Amino acid sequence: MSFILVINGQFCGDSKLCKCAIPDRSFMNFLGVLLFPFTFLYDLITRLRNYLYDTGYKRSFEFQTNVISVGNLSVGGTGKSPMVEYIIRLLRNRKLVTLSRGYGRQSRGFRIATEEDTPKTIGDEPYLFYKKFDHVYVTVGEQRAVAIPFILAELPDTEVIILDDAYQHRPVKPSLNILLTDYTKPFFEDHILPTGRLRESRKGAKRADIIVVTKCPENPDVHRYDLQIKKYNPTAHIAFSSIAYLPPQRISGTRDFCQNVFLVTGIANPRSLKEHIEANYRLIGEHYFKDHHDYTEKDVRLIKKEFEAKAKDVACVLTTEKDMVKLHPLLKKGEFSGLPVFYLPIETVFVNGGKRFDEMVLNSIRSYSD
Numbered sequence: 001m002s003f004i005l006v007i008n009g010q011f012c013g014d015s016k017l018c019k020c021a022i023p024d025r026s027f028m029n030f031l032g033v034l035l036f037p038f039t040f041l042y043d044l045i046t047r048l049r050n051y052l053y054d055t056g057y058k059r060s061f062e063f064q065t066n067v068i069s070v071g072n073l074s075v076g077g078t079g080k081s082p083m084v085e086y087i088i089r090l091l092r093n094r095k096l097v098t099l100s101r102g103y104g105r106q107s108r109g110f111r112i113a114t115e116e117d118t119p120k121t122i123g124d125e126p127y128l129f130y131k132k133f134d135h136v137y138v139t140v141g142e143q144r145a146v147a148i149p150f151i152l153a154e155l156p157d158t159e160v161i162i163l164d165d166a167y168q169h170r171p172v173k174p175s176l177n178i179l180l181t182d183y184t185k186p187f188f189e190d191h192i193l194p195t196g197r198l199r200e201s202r203k204g205a206k207r208a209d210i211i212v213v214t215k216c217p218e219n220p221d222v223h224r225y226d227l228q229i230k231k232y233n234p235t236a237h238i239a240f241s242s243i244a245y246l247p248p249q250r251i252s253g254t255r256d257f258c259q260n261v262f263l264v265t266g267i268a269n270p271r272s273l274k275e276h277i278e279a280n281y282r283l284i285g286e287h288y289f290k291d292h293h294d295y296t297e298k299d300v301r302l303i304k305k306e307f308e309a310k311a312k313d314v315a316c317v318l319t320t321e322k323d324m325v326k327l328h329p330l331l332k333k334g335e336f337s338g339l340p341v342f343y344l345p346i347e348t349v350f351v352n353g354g355k356r357f358d359e360m361v362l363n364s365i366r367s368y369s370d
Contacts, residue, residue: 071163071164075197110140183217
C-alpha cells in the first residue's frame with residue numbers, strides 16, 4: 001500500500017498518486033499544538049549546536065582551497081542541484097570538485113566517482129553531476145571535514161570544492177556560503193521541524209554571504225522579500241532565480257515528443273514542475289514516487305500500465321533529469337524499449353541580482369587562487 005500526504009502544500013510520501021486535499025486550518029493548528037514539544041526540543045538542540053560553533057567551543061575548519069557551500073534551512077527541494085550546476089558552468093575554467101553526502105547511497109565513507117558507480121553507490125545528485133560534467137571530479141563523503149583532506153591529497157590540483165547541501169555542516173568553514181530558499185515557502189514564513197520544514201532556526205540565515213530566492217515567478221515581489229530577509233541577515237547579497245525548462249529529450253522509444261504528457265517523478269517538491277507542464281502541455285495523468293526513489297522493473301511495468309490506460313491519443317511519458325539517470329537502464333530492456341519516455345532538462349536562471357552573484361562567486365575564487 002502506498003500514499004502521498006500533502007502538508008503545507010508539499011507532496012510527500014510513497015509512490016502511488018493520491019489526490020489528497022490540504023488539511024484544513026483547524027486540523028493544522030491542532031497538529032501544531034501536538035508537535036510543539038518536539039519542535040521546542042529540536043530548536044533547543046540546534047540552537048545549542050550553533051552556539052557552540054559560533055563561540056568557538058566546537059571548531060570549524062578552513063582549508064587551503066576555495067570551498068563554496070550551497071544549502072538551505074529547510075528540508076525538501078529548493079533547487080540545490082540546478083544551483084550547483086550553475087556554479088559549475090560559471091567556474092568551467094577552474095579545476096572543480098563537488099562534494100556531497102550522497103544521500104540514500106548504499107556505500108559509506110569517502111569515494112571519488114568512477115564509471116563503475118551508479119546512483120546506488122554515490123547517490124542521485126552526485127551521479128547526475130558525474131554524467132553531465134566530464135571536467136568535474138565528483139566525490140561523496142558523510143563527513144565533509146574529513147573528506148576534504150582526502151580530496152586535497154588525491155586531487156592536489158583542485159582549485160574549488162563545491163559542497164552540495166552543506167549549510168548545516170558546521171565543521172567546515174566555507175569561503176563562500178550560499179543559502180537557498182523557495183519563493184513559495186521562504187524560510188521567514190516557515191517553522192522548525194516537525195511543525196514546519198526548517199532544519200534550524202530562521203536566525204541561521206545570518207551565516208550566509210548570499211541568499212538566493214529560488215523558483216521565482218516571472219515578476220517576483222523583490223521589495224517584500226528583501227525587507228523580510230534583511231531582518232535575519234542585513235549584509236548578505238539577495239538574488240532571485242527561477243527554473244528554466246529546456247526542450248524535452250528522448251530516453252526511450254522512437255516517437256517524437258508530443259503535447260499529451262503523463263508525468264512520472266520522484267523529487268521532493270514536484271509542484272513547480274507540474275505547474276510548468278500544465279501551462280505548456282496537456283497533462284493526461286501523473287504518478288509520484290517518494291524523493292530519491294530506487295526504480296525497479298515492477299515500477300516501470302506499473303508506469304507502462306497506467307500510461308497506456310490514460311493515453312487515448314498520441315502521448316508521451318515525461319520525467320525529470322534526476323529520475324532519468326535511474327530509469328534509463330531499465331528502459332533499455334526489451335519489454336520497455338518501445339515506451340515513449342522523455343526527460344525535461346532544467347537550468348537555474350537569475351531574474352534579479354544575478355550579475356552581483358556571479359561577481360561574488362568569481363571574486364571569492366580569485367582571493368584564494370591568484
